[in-house]
Amino acid sequence: MLIEYFPILLFILIGIGFGFVPMIAGKLVGPSKPDPEKLSPYECGFEAFEDTRMKFDVRYYLVAILFILFDLEIAFLFPWAIVLEEIGMFGFVAMMIFLGILVVGFIYEWKKGALDWE
Amino acid sequence: MNFPLPDFFPASAEIFVLVMACVVLLADLFKSERQGWLPYLLTLATLAGALAIQVGTAGADTTLTFSGMFVDDRLSDVLKSCLYITVFAVVVYSRDYLMARGLERGEYYLLVLFATLGMQVMISANHFLTLYLGLELLSLAIYALVALDRESARSTEAAMKYFVLGALASGLLLYGMSMIYGATGTLEISAIARKLSDPATNMDVLRFGLVFLVAGLAFKIGVVPFHMWIPDVYHGAPTAITLLIGSAPKLAGFSMAIRLLVDGLPTLAVEWQQMLMMLAVLSIALGNVVAIAQTNVKRMLAYSTISHMGFMLLGLVSGVIELRASGDIQLSYAFGSAMFYTIAYVLMSAAAFGVLLLLTRAGVEAETLDDLKGLNRRSPWFAAVLMMVMFSMAGIPFFIGFFAKLAVLQAVVAAGYLYTAVFAVMLSLIGAFFYLRVVKLMYFDEPLDTAPLVASSEMRALLSVNALAIAVIGLMPQSLLTLCATALGQAMK
């Protein structure tokens, strides 16, 4: 059973390898003449000012939280979707109740402006 | 595959509250400017409706549903009915306070309803998962409520503390539950009780789990040494939220203790009663002594909560589980006394915080003892109300608090813990000092603030009814005590 996953593991390792090989190759054959100006962060030619790790819009956090909620929701839908024909009407109605509650929450965040970026 | 449809009837009150919570949410979103009262009235209607459904569907039998995860018995009927009434009062008391501070938003009503739902689920839980689910629903709603005043550094700090410590407690509880699951192979409370007599069950793991379970429980009801959050949260939260935290959840906490310990682990009673005894004695001592040093009424009431919860635990300690097989009424009276104590405490606490809320107005908090000075001059009736509450909390006859203490102490003595009873009485006498100090301030000191009280008439009326209940039930406590005892007697069959 688990042996079917062996090619996947190998593939992931090869994928990572495929990332490193060009980097190493580029490092080897490319020039390397660093100077302080070249290594400073790019800011359209100006000297970099302030710290980069700055405060940013709280809406990004909001999106992250909403994403977690909805993604969990989808993770919950996955097994349900696969066996929907077997669990029949009972499963359908149960999930519709769940979705209904979710939609109420969705309406709430919509009306509260959590989804607005204007 | 065919799934049998679960019996929804026993859970109809829960379903009603859930549906109405969604309705309140939507109503709040789509209401017009002039319909500010809509969520408030809908919330009250929900609680009244839930009470009607609960009473209407109450039966003498114990019904299990949702594959044995949910139980509807007399105990849950009584506790839930008290719950709805308490939350109803809480919402009425809180409205003016919240409006004056711009906190009266739909979210408040929503979170209160979700907290109520959480408590309902806890009270009716017959399964560790249901219990935990209810507990988390309650806790998460309350964390958010404590932080309702986002501008206030003190509230957010309190919410943060509560959240971190609450998460820790949930962790402890879950850890204990998983241990017990490991030992018994089931999460269903009645099945665990059956498994206990199985010689193959690993008792060591079970006891280990029990320690965590008791720690988590002690944390949630706030008894020493797991009480650290109580004063800070009571103090930091807006008073209206303190009122909620200080009242209804105690009912759910009591139910949790009954379901987990009495229903789930009856034959381990020797172990958990020892632990609870220790917690109870420490709480009564610490709560009563430290409260004396407080100048802030909310903190004072917080320590008083700790001591009251200690008293409640004494009732649980004094149930002699060995009598269970013989059907002796001592058992149900001992646990019944704890339940009676809880209900009495919830009544008193609601009234006490209600008066504090009554004294506030826009921009003015009533938190310190100084704020209570000369209340008699400003409003003789509400000074009398607070006096009744304080007398009752101190355990002065003939208020409900006295009979609550009496019932517990009788049970303690009957169980053979004479010295504990003497100790509890002595500390109650010490505690009486700070309750009576409030009365002294109200009647014999000059008021610092002479502004007239502003409060809606429905709040005044309900607060008066609340105070009268403290006095009237104090005159005839036997009926409520019997109700509690029979409810518990049935739950333990």
Add this chain to the structure above:
Amino acid sequence: MEALLQPVQALLGAAWVPVWTLVKIFAIILPLMGCVAYLTLAERKIIGWMQVRNGPNRVTFFGIKALGGLAQPIADGLKLLFKEIVLPSASSKTLFVLAPVLALAPSLAAWAVIPFSEGLVLADINAGLLYIMAITSMGVYGVIIAGWASNSKYAFLGSLRSAAQIVAYEIAMGFALVTVLMVSQSLNLSDIVRGQGEGMFANMGLGVLSWNWLPLFPMFIVYFIAGVAETNRSPFDVVEGESEIVAGHMIEYSGMAFALFFLAEYANMILIATLTSIMFLGGWLSPVGFLPDGFHWLAAKSAFCLFFFLWLRATFPRYRYDQIMRLGWKVFIPVTIVWLVFIGGWMMSPLSIWK
């Protein structure tokens, strides 16, 4: 074939399985890399034609004029290889190097479960779609880490935008996939394709009408557009919107490190196109009864989808960020939820076509 491999197998013994798997993996990755290279050329050529110009037409093999432009990707690759990889002094060095790898690896690893034809799949696992969902979600880490590690304001803003955008569209994508699961009742990608070959129209010889795209049409559209947004392609490319934040999270990258991000982007495009073909366009199945099924159909369908990617880029101006978020949250999610409920109801009704 079997007879040829037999002696090699005997020679390698226990090492046979990994070696043979490696051979198969390279048989997937190397052509894929070729596709990526020539997709960049195709993009420039096609957009060129759409804008009535020639596109790359000078670089050629061995001076043969007719092949003008065909060597362009190779020349580009070589040029990037010989460029310096700058490690900015303010950056977090390890993460900075790791980020492009993290961007590329998932877009390659996802190919492990793609069925190219009947039985022609590296790992025929039952959790195929789940694996795809999991591994493609990893791609966002590359972008976020790149933005963070660069320690540059443009990079930081770009990666924030990108992360928010990717997660927003991932939800719509997930819902679209759930409907596919509902009608195919399997997570195995081969089964999903086979399921599309059955039904009333397929029996009449009109397989094209029994594929998922027809009953799940809104989902097909949502999935594809979400795929465009997931890969940060135009018109959703605010992440690297050069007029606003220069090159977004890639701003501090140069040489091969920069090339890796490009490889990842194009590999992701091909992946999305292939997944769309598998899930909605019947994978390797032939659209009509009288033609044989086979890999060529999957290739043709993927090429068709890829063409759409390029077409979109040539046609639409860039969306504003708030418009992107609005489309993702306020249009796609409601649409997908409604269609999910609709499909569920359809499946429960006697009119269900998936029994």
